[in-house]
Each structure stands twice: as C-alpha cells, then as structure tokens.
Amino acid sequence: MTIVAAADGSALGNPGPAGWAWYVDDSCWRAGGWPHGTNNMGELMAVLDLLNSTAHLSAEPLHILCDSQYVINCITKWMPGWKRKGWRKADGKPVLNIDLLKQIDAAIVGRNYTFEWVKGHAGHDLNEAADDRARDAATAFQAGRAPNEGPGFPGAGKSAPAPTPAPTPAPAADDDALQLDLFSELPDDELDPAYAPVADDSLxxxxxxxxxxxxxxxxxxxxxxxxxxxxxxxxxxxxxxxxxxxxxxxxxxxxxxxxxxxxxxxxxxxxxxxxxxxxxxxxxxxxxxxxxxxxxxxxxxxxxxxxxxxxxx
Structure with a gap:
C-alpha cells in the first residue's frame, strides 16, 4: 500500500524561526523546527524526517507531495552530479544545505519513493495541513516555546531519529536568494523543463x-x-x-x-x-x-x- 504524505517547511524572516512538517492524516503527522533556519532547510527536513519515520515500512512505496521545486530537483535530479563534483555546484561553489542533503541521500537508499509537485497555498488539503503545522512550529520557536511535534507515524516508535539540529545558514545571506543563483549557473540539461519558462519561441x-x-x-x-x-x-x-x-x-x-x-x-x-x-x-x-x-x-x-x-x- 502506497504511503501518501505532504511535506512542507516555513521560516519567519527567512532566515528566522523555522518549522517543518509532514502530514498523512490527523492521526499521522510530525513537526519540528529550530530557532533559526530557512524555508529551504524546513522543506528538506520535512522530507528527511518523513523518510526516517517510515523506515520501518521501507518496502512500501512512498509518494511525497511537495510544493518546493528546489527540494524535488535536489533529490531527484541534481544530487548525483553534486556528489560526483564533491558536493559542489556546476560553478564550483559549495552546495547549500549540504548536511541535510547528505542525510537524505543516505535515507533514500533502497527506498521506493516518488515526488509530486503541488502548488502551494492553492487549497490542496494535505499540503495545507503540512503548511499549517510547519508554520505553527516556526511560530512556536519565535515565541520561545516547544512546538507540537504531533503523533508521528504509527509503528515508528523510537526508530525515527530525533529531529536533526539546524545547520547554520550562510551568514548575512538569504538561503532562497542564494539558491536562486543555482538556476542561472546550471547547464541547460540540469534545468527542469516542467518548471522552466515556456520553451515556445513564438511571440x-x-x-x-x-x-x-x-x-x-x-x-x-x-x-x-x-x-x-x-x-x-x-x-x-x-x-x-x-x-x-x-x-x-x-x-x-x-x-x-x-x-x-x-x-x-x-x-x-x-x-x-x-x-x-x-x-x-x-x-x-x-x-x-x-x-x-x-x-x-x-x-x-x-x-x-x-x-x-x-x-x-
């Protein structure tokens, strides 16, 4: 039976208090975050924790709904090339969020997983539920209180590792702004045709x-x-x-x-x-x-x- 879950991240200020969450239904979800992080870090951490939380069901297909093309492309397209280059981009600069990406790279070994891009803030029930919980976690850290971590995945018990400490965002820089440079520096064959501007050369x-x-x-x-x-x-x-x-x-x-x-x-x-x-x-x-x-x-x-x-x- 395929496990279908939405994963999302949130950051207040980006960087700032940050949260992440994955959601299957009201009885099966988990959230967390950090006092200081970025939206991309939250998006990646949601996917990582979902993989860890379902590791005891590794034979089951996992279908992940995600509104971040950055996350989807990192995992499904770009990681192999980055690894060959020593975790560096096409221009030689270090890959952002490398700590989380390396953990995801290890977690997907042997897993049967697929991603589906969904438009954020467009009324998709699972995406909205994950977004609400990620934002609530970020808000909790902003207020200096512990977030509601949720019930977790049934049967995971203590097999799912504790939420990973937040990597340190690049100083005096916005993670999303820096990551945008990635698209102008990647070769054409690393761009996602489904996400690129219309290729039609007609006016x-x-x-x-x-x-x-x-x-x-x-x-x-x-x-x-x-x-x-x-x-x-x-x-x-x-x-x-x-x-x-x-x-x-x-x-x-x-x-x-x-x-x-x-x-x-x-x-x-x-x-x-x-x-x-x-x-x-x-x-x-x-x-x-x-x-x-x-x-x-x-x-x-x-x-x-x-x-x-x-x-x-």
Whole structure:
C-alpha cells in the first residue's frame, strides 16, 4: 500500500524561526523546527524526517507531495552530479544545505519513493495541513516555546531519529536568494523543463509569461521568478531608480501585490532572439504604460529589461 504524505517547511524572516512538517492524516503527522533556519532547510527536513519515520515500512512505496521545486530537483535530479563534483555546484561553489542533503541521500537508499509537485497555498488539503503545522512550529520557536511535534507515524516508535539540529545558514545571506543563483549557473540539461519558462519561441508565449510575472501568487515564488528573469535583468522605475534582478526579487518577496489588468499595445520581434512587448496596466495608482524586452536563450524566454511610467491624460 502506497504511503501518501505532504511535506512542507516555513521560516519567519527567512532566515528566522523555522518549522517543518509532514502530514498523512490527523492521526499521522510530525513537526519540528529550530530557532533559526530557512524555508529551504524546513522543506528538506520535512522530507528527511518523513523518510526516517517510515523506515520501518521501507518496502512500501512512498509518494511525497511537495510544493518546493528546489527540494524535488535536489533529490531527484541534481544530487548525483553534486556528489560526483564533491558536493559542489556546476560553478564550483559549495552546495547549500549540504548536511541535510547528505542525510537524505543516505535515507533514500533502497527506498521506493516518488515526488509530486503541488502548488502551494492553492487549497490542496494535505499540503495545507503540512503548511499549517510547519508554520505553527516556526511560530512556536519565535515565541520561545516547544512546538507540537504531533503523533508521528504509527509503528515508528523510537526508530525515527530525533529531529536533526539546524545547520547554520550562510551568514548575512538569504538561503532562497542564494539558491536562486543555482538556476542561472546550471547547464541547460540540469534545468527542469516542467518548471522552466515556456520553451515556445513564438511571440504569443510572451504575453502569458508577462501575465505570470504579474500574478501575486507567482511573485511570492522566488524560484519561479528567478527562472523568468534574465540573469542580467534591469528595470528603470518611475523615479529613475535602476532595479537589479535581486532588487526586484527582494521587492516581490516583501510586497503585498494585487492583480492588475494587462492590455497589449504592441508585440514585435526585434531580432531572432529579442522581442519587445508594450502594454497598459490598470492599477490602484492609475494607468501605467509598460515595456518589456524579452530574450530567447537556451530555448526559453526570459525578461531582460522592463520599464513602467504612469500615463498622463
């Protein structure tokens, strides 16, 4: 019988008080966390503890629901290459969260497991239950109290190791922001086609990608935004400020964005790999004229430059 469980992580401040949880049903779940950690650490720890908690049923297939493409790709795609390189990325930099990844690498030996990506905060019952418990654990550590660890997995007893102490996050850096560099540095064959921007080189794809970048849900997904923005992305704001790729991604993570309309004005190809989209958005502050320059590299469109100006009447 296949074991189906959701695994999720949470961090208040990222890094900050962090929690993790896996959930099968109300009688079968576990949670924990640390006073200081990152969201990615929580996501990885949830998977690790789930593997450990079901080790006594290693012959049973394990199906893990996860809303983190980073975690899924780390475990199912990238770990073999990292191990061959001495746990280093394609650019030679050390892999983040190596302590947890090494433990997961050991825990999956001999296991029959599969992952399924589910969209976070989209009403998926198991994912929402795991997310609630991970956030509750992070909140408990923020308040200086012990979290509710849950009933655990039936039959696991003491065979499941105690929650692993939190690895030390990279100093003065956001784990998710650093991990975004991974995508621009990986070879094309290490990118997940299902998660990459649309590979279609037709101009029609650009309007949908532009709408995706305006989606409040997408803007909170730093990994997805990192895939849509070109490594050399720049934006000139209405004030004249030049925004870098990291500036924009940080702003997205902090803002409370609202959906806006998009009315296409022009869409044209400037050369075989470059296209210009101009459009109007209607927002709370008024009508805004926008232009986006998209580059088609490695089989995918990525936003290279953007500018927006309030429209005068």
């Amino acid at each position: 029609a794809a650009l309007v949908e990608l532009e709408r995706e970048l305006m989606d409040p849900v997408v803007r909170t997904d730093s990994i997805r935004v990192g895939m849509l923005l070109h490594p050399d992305f720049e934006e000139i704001g209405a004030s004249g400020r030049v925004w870098t790729r990291q500036d924009i991604m940080s702003a997205f993570s902090d803002e409370e964005s609202a959906a806006a309309t998009l009315d296409v004005l022009t869409l044209s190809r400037l050369d075989p790999a470059t296209a210009l989209l101009t459009y109007r958005t209607l927002e709370k502050r008024g009508s805004v004229l926008r232009s986006s320059l998209w580059r088609h590299d490695g089989g995918q469109w990525r936003l290279r430059f953007h500018q927006g100006t309030l429209e005068t009447r």
